[in-house]
Amino acid sequence: MKKPAIPEFFGRTRDELRELLASDLFDAESYRSDQVYEWLYARRAREFSEMTSLPRPLQSKLAARYTIPTLGIRHVSESRDGTKKFLFTLEDGRSIETVLIPSEMRTERSRQRKTLCVSTQVGCPLDCKFCATASLKLKRNLTTAEILLQIFEVERTTRETITNLVFMGMGEPMLNYENVVRALRIITDPRTEMLGKRRVTVSTSGLPDEIRAFAREGLNVKLALSLHATTDTLRTRLMPINKKYPLPTVLAAIEDYYKITKQPVTYEYILFEGLNDTPSDAARLAKIARRVPSRVNVIPFHPIDFTHPTGVSRELRPASEANFRDFLSMLRNAGVSVFIRSSSGKDIEAACGQLALAELPPTAGTQKPIELTFSAE
Numbered sequence: 001m002k003k004p005a006i007p008e009f010f011g012r013t014r015d016e017l018r019e020l021l022a023s024d025l026f027d028a029e030s031y032r033s034d035q036v037y038e039w040l041y042a043r044r045a046r047e048f049s050e051m052t053s054l055p056r057p058l059q060s061k062l063a064a065r066y067t068i069p070t071l072g073i074r075h076v077s078e079s080r081d082g083t084k085k086f087l088f089t090l091e092d093g094r095s096i097e098t099v100l101i102p103s104e105m106r107t108e109r110s111r112q113r114k115t116l117c118v119s120t121q122v123g124c125p126l127d128c129k130f131c132a133t134a135s136l137k138l139k140r141n142l143t144t145a146e147i148l149l150q151i152f153e154v155e156r157t158t159r160e161t162i163t164n165l166v167f168m169g170m171g172e173p174m175l176n177y178e179n180v181v182r183a184l185r186i187i188t189d190p191r192t193e194m195l196g197k198r199r200v201t202v203s204t205s206g207l208p209d210e211i212r213a214f215a216r217e218g219l220n221v222k223l224a225l226s227l228h229a230t231t232d233t234l235r236t237r238l239m240p241i242n243k244k245y246p247l248p249t250v251l252a253a254i255e256d257y258y259k260i261t262k263q264p265v266t267y268e269y270i271l272f273e274g275l276n277d278t279p280s281d282a283a284r285l286a287k288i289a290r291r292v293p294s295r296v297n298v299i300p301f302h303p304i305d306f307t308h309p310t311g312v313s314r315e316l317r318p319a320s321e322a323n324f325r326d327f328l329s330m331l332r333n334a335g336v337s338v339f340i341r342s343s344s345g346k347d348i349e350a351a352c353g354q355l356a357l358a359e360l361p362p363t364a365g366t367q368k369p370i371e372l373t374f375s376a377e
C-alpha cells in the first residue's frame with residue numbers, strides 16, 4: 001500500500017502543523033501554530049472562530065481553506081454491562097465500530113477506568129479465523145483524523161474521559177503504520193492532554209519489520225501480540241499471516257521490541273476447546289512468555305455465528321469453564337503473569353473479535369457464556 005500523504009490540516013502533528021503555518025500561505029510564527037495545535041487537540045475546537053487567542057485574520061485564512069472534521073454517529077448500542085459500541089459513518093459513506101468499555105473491577109480507582117477500543121482500518125485483510133472483522137475484507141485504511149476523531153466523538157457524546165486506549169478494533173494497526181504512528185504522536189504528546197504512553201496499547205497479529213520500526217519510533221506505548229497458538233501448524237490455521245511470518249520470526253521481533261523499548265509485552269491468547277487448551281499448550285505458552293518480561297491475557301472465545309462462518313471458523317468453540325480454569329492455573333504455576341480479558345459487550349457483539357458492522361439487533365450466541373471472576377490488574 002502506498003505511503004499516505006501528510007494530512008492537509010487536521011491530523012497533523014505539532015511539527016507538521018508548524019511547517020504548514022510557517023509556509024508562505026500563512027507566514028505565522030511557531031507560537032501561533034502551537035496555539036492552533038492546542039485548540040485542535042487539547043481544547044477540541046470545532047470551528048476556527050472558537051480559536052479566540054488567534055488574530056481574526058489568521059482565523060479567517062484558516063477557515064477559508066480548511067474545515068475541522070467530525071465523525072457521524074450512526075448508532076450506539078449499549079450492553080447490559082455498560083459497554084457501548086459506536087457505529088460511525090465516514091465521509092465516504094463507509095462505517096467503522098469503536099467500543100467504550102467501563103472497568104469491571106471493584107476498587108474505586110479501577111472503577112474510573114474507561115477503555116476505548118479504536119479501529120485503524122475499514123475491515124481487515126488478514127482473515128484471522130476467529131475474528132468477525134475478517135469477514136468484511138479490507139476496504140481502506142483510516143486517516144489519522146479518523147483515528148483521532150473516534151476518541152473525540154466518544155468523549156464528546158458520552159461526556160466521559162477515556163483513561164486507557166487500545167488499538168484492537170477493526171484492522172491491523174501495523175498495516176496502517178504511518179497514520180497510526182502519527183495519531184499516537186498526537187495522543188501521547190503532553191500538550192494535547194490526552195493519554196500517557198503507559199495507557200496506550202497497540203495490538204498486532206505480528207508483522208516483524210513493522211514491530212521493529214515501531215520500537216524505534218520512541219513512542220514507548222505498550223505492545224500486544226495476538227498469539228493464540230504456540231505451534232506454527234495451529235497458528236497458521238487460525239491466522240494465515242503466520243505462514244508468511246512464522247512464530248520464530250515474530251517472537252524474535254517481539255524480543256527486539258523489548259530490547260529497544262524496555263516495555264513488557266502482552267500476549268493475547270483466545271482459548272478454544274480442544275485446539276489450544278491442553279497442558280502442552282500451556283507449557284509452550286509459558287516458555288514463550290518467559291522470553292521477555294510479559295503478561296498473558298487469556299480471552300474467552302466470543303462466537304461469531306452472526307457472520308455465517310465457514311471452514312475452520314465454523315468449528316471454533318470456546319474452551320469449557322473447567323479447561324479455562326485449569327489452563328490459567330497451569331500458567332500461574334509456571335510463574336506466568338496471567339489475566340483474563342473481559343467479555344464486556346458480548347451481548348451487543350462488541351467483545352473481542354466481534355466487530356463486523358452488525359447493525360441489526362444481535363443474534364443470540366449459541367454458546368453459553370463462561371462466567372469468570374476478573375483478577376485485579
Ligand code: SF4
Nearest residue numbers: 124127128131134171
Ligand atoms: S484479529 Fe485483527 S488482524 Fe486478525 S482479522 Fe481481525 S482485525 Fe484483522
